[in-house]
Structure formats: C-alpha cells, structure tokens
Amino acid sequence: MVDVAQAVAAAGRDSYGRIVATLIRVTGDWTLAEDCAQEALAAALERWPGDGIPGNPGGWLLTVARNRAIDVLRRAAVENRKLQEVAMLGEPAPEPAGEIEDDRLRLIFTCCHPALAPEARVALTLRTIAGVPTADIARAFLVGEPAMARRIGRAKAKIADARIPYRVPEGPALAERLPGVLAVLYLLFTRGYDADGEPAFADEAIRLARLLAELMPGEPEAASLLALFLLQHSRRHARRDAAGDLVTLAKQDRSRWDRAAIAEGLEILLGTPVAGPYALQARIAACHATARTPAETDWRSIAGWYDELARIQPTPVIELNRAVAHGYAYGAAAGLELLKAIEGLDNYPAAVAVEADLTARAGDTGRAVALFRRAAELAPSEVERRALLARAADLGAAG
C-alpha cells in the first residue's frame, strides 16, 4: 500500500502540471483542469492497489483526467467541437511530446505574468504547476488557507477577466518576460519556510527550473538558475545544528554537502555561458561548493564575480557581499573601504555585522566588540542575536 501511495505521489509530481497545462489549453477552464487532475490522482489511489500500477502512470492519469473533463463538459453541454478536441487528447499515443511540453511552458509564463501580483504569481505557480495543496502554501506563507485560496482565486479570475494570454511570448517580448519568470522561481525557492526553518518549496523550485531549462535550451539564464538552486540546495543538510540553529558557511560540516547536486550544478555551468545575474550567482556558489575547507575558498574569483554582479545589479545587498568577498580576497582594509562607499545600508543589520567582522580582522578589537553588540541589537532573530553576542564575548575575552 505504501508503494502504491508513493507511486501515485511520484506520478503526480511528474504529470500533474502536464495534465493541468494541457486541459487548460483545451478547455480554457483552470478550475476544471485542476479538479480533473486532482480526481485522477484520487482515482489512482483507489484503483492502483487492486489493479496494479500501470506501465505508463502519467498516461493513465492523463486519460482519467481527460475522461473526467469530457464528462463535466458533456453535462455542461458545451459545443461539440471543444468536446472532440478534449477526446482526442492522449489518443492513441499517450503523449504527443512537443505539444504537451509547450503547454507546460505556456502555463508557467501565464502563472508568472507581470500583470498578476508578485505573491499571487508564486502561489499560483505552486498550486497549478507543482500541484502543491493550497493548505501547504498557506502554511508556508503564514496566512490562513481561506486567505490563500482567495488570493489564488483572484489571480485565476484576473487571468480570465483581463484575458491574460495562455502563450509563451516570442521575440523581444520573451527577453522582457523571462527574467520575471526566473524571479518567480527564485522567490519560490527562497520564500516560505517549513517547520524546520528550511525553505518549503526548494524541491518544487528545482523541478520547475529543471523543466524550464529543458524546455528553453537556448536561454542560458534558465540553466544557470537551475545550477544556482542545485549548488545552494546541496548545503541543506549542513545548514543547521542539532538545536536547529543556523550554521555559517565557514563552520558547516562539508562532508554533509550533497556531492551529487554539486556535481550536477558544476556540469551545467561548464556548458552555460555567463549571460546574466543567475550565471554570476551560480559561479559564486560554485566557488564555495568546490572548496574542501573554508581556507581553500577562491575568494579572488568570488570577488571578481561580485564585481561583475554589482555592475549589472548595483543593489546595496550585492555591494555588501562584494565588500565581504574583497575583505577575504585582499584583506580586511580593502573590504572596509568598499563598505564605506555603499549607500542605503544605514542600520541594515547584516551590514553592521559585516563591518564588525572586517573591523575585528583589521585588528581594532575594541571597536569590533562595540559593533558586534550594535549588530546584535539590530538582529532580526534571536538565533542571530545570540551568535553576534557570542562573537562580541569571544573578542572581548581575547582582547
């Protein structure tokens, strides 16, 4: 029984978005498409224990979902043409691959349309393409399930009412829209937390980035985003100690990093040109992932990648990380000098912590202790506050 449940879950992961995407294209009805995909999964849970797991689980689910859609449409007495189109789906061959892959791409671009609110894009993508239950999305985003259901419902209504097209943009429009889609996947990777404090939807984000990279082989930033996810996610088992506290990169047990994920990320980067911010971030992540010890980290390369990243995305946070990298690559004084030049970081907790660290390494212990205490006051979480106070105490004891 457990095997069947796992098989259904696996088939759902592989096929849910595909089924929904295809049924939306043919019926134009998002709710019908999702309901039918859900019902196909429920039918699988009911029938596979007795009938056995079918040879092509995805094809089985698509057939059941399609038949369900035909039933509903027939009862609603829609015009015959639409009915015939639905009936043709998945017959006789289970999957005319090209069409269906295009459908998933259409669905991604529609869910990530810039005319939808950013939060709604993330929720709709999780719900519709990844098939994550509304209750799980609501929990991860710290809102009630009815509120999340309304948010998703409003987004679907806007798609219909304003006629947001179900289409992958072409030409210059694609170049304009793709960064927005990648940004939604990035948000999906980082936003929302599980009970253990880890990102709630990292696996879904990786699956979607993999899909996007496969479907858009000519877009290096899509592949770079996948590599970035894999490299960051490789550290998930080392990021927290037994008490659940965050462990900094330098103190992580590197034997617990996921070597397979790192290898895959590096392999992707080998074949992908540096074409944008995700390529640069992925290369920075790769420098960390390939260092066997913190001391072996290639900080000069990291500093170089940050120089490029700061040129195309001159945000205070990237400038701050650039200062950190230069501090390790070329000495604390170099880092402090870059830090002084950054505008817009006043009282930003991480900036004070960075200044404290650089000041300590520059040898000004008294000032560093004061800065660590100040950073602790500003720290957004108790865990960080404790860590910063511990640094202040260590320095105070040493000095």
Next chain:
Amino acid sequence: MKYMMFVCDDTEPETDESLVPDIHTWVAENDAAGRRITGNVLAAPSAATTVRVRGGQVLLTDGPFAETKEVIVGFDILECADLDEAIAVVAKHPMAHQGRIELRPYAEL
C-alpha cells in the same frame, strides 16, 4: 476583447522623459490598425458634475466623485486580442511615460 484606458496624470515627479512618443502618431497608428474604437481628452475635473438619484430626486454635485490628486485626463477604448497586445499599445501612449494609465477590460456578460 475590449479594454478601456483611463488616462491619468501623475503628481509624482518620476516621469520617463527619455523617449516620449507623439500622441498624434499613437492615435493614427491605432486607428489605422482598427485597435482604437474611440477616445478623447476630457475637460478639467472642475467642469465635472456628479449625478445621483436618491428617493426619486436628482441630486447634483459640482466636481468629480472622487477628489484625488491624480486626475483622469482622457480615455480610449481598445479592441485587442488579449492583455499583452493591450499592454503593448498602452506602453506607446505618451501618458504612460508622463502619467499613468489604468487598463480595464470590459466585463463579459
């Protein structure tokens, strides 16, 4: 699908003066393509009259129904295949650069 453009001025100073398109070119192009059904510049809100009927009585108020800093200065009705086409048309309107434009679809009844 028909969309209404509410063309609004913008009291915030952050306008994009880089390549402000010409309104006459915009009107001519979209009229010729059959995308612009109608539209016009509107007189100032000081010329507006707000009308309500309550209890069988016609009640008139001088001025617009909403006192806001941003003022609707004109409107256009577009016929477009979908929102992406409408956005592309609106992005070429000078007031998208110097003000703001609300794009609202007709309700499907």
